[in-house]
Amino acid sequence: MKHIVILGNGISGITAARHIRKHSNHRITVISGETEHFFSRTALMYIYMGHMKYEHTKPYEDHFWGKNRIELKKAWVSRIEFDKKELVLVGEAPLTYDILILAVGSEPNRFSWPGQDLEGVQGLYSYQDLEKMEVYTHGIKRGVIVGGGLIGVEMAEMLLSRGIEVTLLVREESYWNHVLPTEESALVTRHIQEHSIDLRLNRELAEIRPDSSGKKVGSIVTTNGETIECQFVCLSVGVHPFIRILADTALETDRGILVNEYLETNLPDVYAIGDCAQHRQPPAGRKAVEQIWYTGRIMGETVARTICGSRTTYTPGIFFNSAKFFDIEYQTYGEVTVPLPDDTDTFYWEHSNGRVALRINYKKGSGAVVGFNALGLRLRHEVCDRWIKEGRSINDALAHLREVHFDPEFFRRYEEEIVQAYNSSQSEHVVLQRGKKSFFSRLFS
Amino acid sequence: MNKIQRIGLGLFIIGFLVWIATLTMGKFTLTDQVLKDNLKPEHYEQLHSSLAPMLNKTYDTPFGFNKDLSHTIEQVNEGYKVQNQMDKVINDSYAFALTKAASHGYIRDSNLLLFWASIGLSIVGALIYILAGLRKLPGNKNDNIYHNPATSRGWVGIIIGTFLILFYIVIYFFPQYIVNWTLLVDPLSRVLSGTPAGQWFLYGTLYTLAILVMGVRMLIKYRHNRYQQVRTVSVMFFQLSFAFIIAEILISLSLPYYDFKNMWPLDYDFFFEWHLDSLTSSGQLGLFMLVWGIALFTIGVPLFTYLYGKRWYCSWVCGCGGLAETLGDPYRQLSDKSLKAWKVERYMVYGVLVFVVVMTAMVLYTYFTGQSNIGPISSYSVRSIYGFWIGALFSGVVGVGFYPLMGNRVWCRYGCPLAAYIGIVQRFKSRFRITTNGGQCISCGNCSTYCEMGIDVRWYAQRGQDVVRASCVGCGICSAVCPRGVLNLENAEPGSRVMIAPEVLMGNDMPVIKTQARTTGSQN
Secondary structure, eight states: OOEEEEEOOSHHHHHHHHHHHHHOOOEEEEEESSOSSOOOGGGHHHHHTTSSOGGGGOSSOTHHHHHTTEEEEEOOEEEEETTTTEEEETTSOOEEOSEEEEOOOEEEOOOOOTTTTSBTEEOOOSHHHHHHHHHHTTTOSEEEEEOOSHHHHHHHHHHHHTTOEEEEEOSSSSTTTTTSOHHHHHHHHHHHHHTTOEEETTOOEEEEEEOTTSSBEEEEEETTSOEEEOSEEEEOSOEEEOOGGGTTSSSOBSSSEEEOTTOBOSSTTEEEOGGGEEESSOOTTOOSSOOOHHHHHHHHHHHHHHHTTOOOOOOBOSOEEEEEETTEEEEEEEOOOSSOOTTEEEEEEEOTTSSOEEEEEEETTTOBEEEEEEESSOBOHHHHHHHHHHTOBHHHHHHTGGGGBOSOTTSOOOHHHHHHHHHHHOSSOOOOOOSOOOHHHHHHO | OOHHHHHHHHHHHHHHHHHHHGGGOOEEEBOHHHHHHHSOHHHHHHHTTTTGGGBTOEESSHHHHHHHHHHHHHHHHHHHHHTTOGGGOOOSOOHHHHHHHHEESHHHHTHHHHHIIIIIHHHHHHHHHHHGGGGSOSSOOOTTGGGOTTTTTSHHHHHHHHHHHHHHHHHHHOGGGGHHHHHHTHHHHHHHHSSOOOHHHHHHHHHHHHHHHHHHHHHHHTTTOHHHHHHHHHHHHHIIIIIIIIHHHHHHTTOOOOOTTOOTTTSTTTTSHHHHHHHHTSHHHHHHHHHHHHHIIIIIHHHHHHHHOTHHHHTTTOHHHHHHHHTTGGGGGGSOOSHHHHHHHHHHHHHHHHHHHHHHHHHHHHHHHOOOEETTEEHHHHHHHHIIIIIIIIIIIIHHHTHHHHOTTHHHHHTOHHHHHHHHHHHHSOSEEEEEOTTOOOOOOHHHHTOTTOOOHHHHHTTTOOBOOTTOOOOOHHHHHOTTSOEEEEEOOGGGOOOSOOSSOTTBOSOOSSOOOOOOGGGO
């Protein structure tokens, strides 16, 4: 029996712990300074908005850990002595390990803006960030969000729920347009504005100025000289692996902790998973550092297998992800890249209400589908995954579009409209819709 | 809260306070004629001389009136007991009938005006408050639910819960004190059934109004979600027509009161002899009611539950479900999601199911053999125990009174024997399941939090397993609140339900070690 220490109780570390327990009898200790128990960090926004309380964000009840013999230790690690296999804890006796899994996550980026250390300037990543935000945004009039990514929109939604006015600074000319193709980006941009967000495109932060107290945020200045009064500034310009405590150790790092396809670091018995890992050879279509909930989960599962005796490579499948922009859900499967690769064609349909859209990218020539983007529309993961793997042709995919539909019953169905739009955009290979309409849509149409 | 909402809330509160104030209005005077009209002839003979001091004396409140009335009847009964004339003891409850007949004054004269000034004004205020929700963009709007003292077991929730509990206790056990409220709905009762309102007509009216008004709230809150809208219209329709209007019209036609969508064992007195007698003595329609009532739970439940799951009844048709899904919607997040609660739930709900089956078997034994005792136990005492503890206290006082404290499905989850029965069918033989969408779940917990039945939906979603649970009423809110499009209520071949979580979730291409077995509910 070995002592396996997991540093970090996010989805990666906890998944590793659960699976190691499933496959083995090792002693498992999970260390985190953030919270005692695992919680869903993606749900931080819902706690602030009052949809849930902290307790609701815990995926497992507190008795789960004892029952599964997973020891939890709430402590901060100040240093790791890799040669002694020892973790130095703040204010506690050191802890030795046989195997160490680093699942330390990320921290928000800061770009040395003047005033970035003032009170009321923060990112949103940890539970402590949420607590700070609760204090800093209490009773304020306006908050400025810097950065047009997923966290930026979440923060905007959070502030709006408390009746706080929001200015959103986006560097690009349209929201998140290095990830979303033009039409989707425009759709989301419109939706953000619909929510009476003061969205300022082509703007970057120049500096943050204090108020009269000199300690707190009073305003910000953009690179084109505008001053915006505000009492809170959220920096949501991405995150980077949280590897400060690993500097000057034998552990090889770059942007993140370097790992091979088995998630092994350069040191024996030390693994890195989740946000903090940087893959030396990323799997095809994947980034070296990929901060997504499910990739952390997959890495946790993978490392658990390796540690329990069956060495397993990290093999995330077809890319997928999802998000929600205020009221519009977004799902993506496969490759929908910006700009469109030369060998790829694209079909985009948008409903006349401007809130629902579907994009299918496919290879020129073969017509094999490579990616889906859906806004305001739910798609079935299993079907998208299968079609992309099979290289299903766009015509065939559209003919069977009913199979991919995942919206609830009675929801308006768009298959016919989508196929019609495709047919009118093509000179040949016109698609006939297959599959049965649902009973109710036949009833109501 | 915006200005319009404040106006709406203000009107609602004024109407509510007027309604409370009506309890103090009116006067009560017992006359010889009232006694003659309302007492059985033999009881009139026994009582009228003892009640003589009360006659033509005017009381300002139902409390003083009833104090003297019950005191007098008690004394008369005491006298019989002392003389050992037990057959003469008066067990009938005349409190409500006499109080109502004795009432007069402003409230009786102006009951229609007061109806509009109280209940009517509250409806208008509530609707203004609700319609103001249209100003928000469509989408899930659960902001600040846990910051609001009304929806997070705060002081407002405790006040509302206390009021509801008191209301139920009074309606069930002390209706004589709320005679004035029944006066307010007398005009409506006369239109529908041709008779003055009793406490149950008052209750039915308020119940229906609550479902209708809060149903409008659901329609607006979920105007981006057609499943919620269709379902809400369904419960509003079934309550208004089947439970309220049709049932009252039957009374006006001198036919037995009958709610065509209610069924045994929720309708626990269906097989009581007074009910069977009233059905069998009401001609062809009565016989149809008898056959319909039996067919509903013997054929309807298995058939529709197989096709669509428990939801066809619990969140589309049922009156208790209708109230829970409308009036109770603001409290759905307060249900207990713990494993412990699930264990308690199973013992309780199946315990009540066993209780109702045993009780009904005893009742039928008595009906067919004429013997009230089975061994040492009287079927009459068993049915009165069930009626008091389950019928009144559990389903009413606790079931609705605890909405703001324990969530809106306390009765359905812990006590309803019909839900228990339908749940067994859903678990083992149904096409219904909530599917989880591959690997998209981010374990945020919205689904579990907003599950009114306290199912830990996330536990299934994050492991890629279908939600197949006896308790799920298919309200569809988990699917509505999911920010990642993970959950969907679906019907398909029962064998295709994913009952065991896949070893490796979709999106992860690592090899599977164990071979996966797909198991249907019936094989488990």
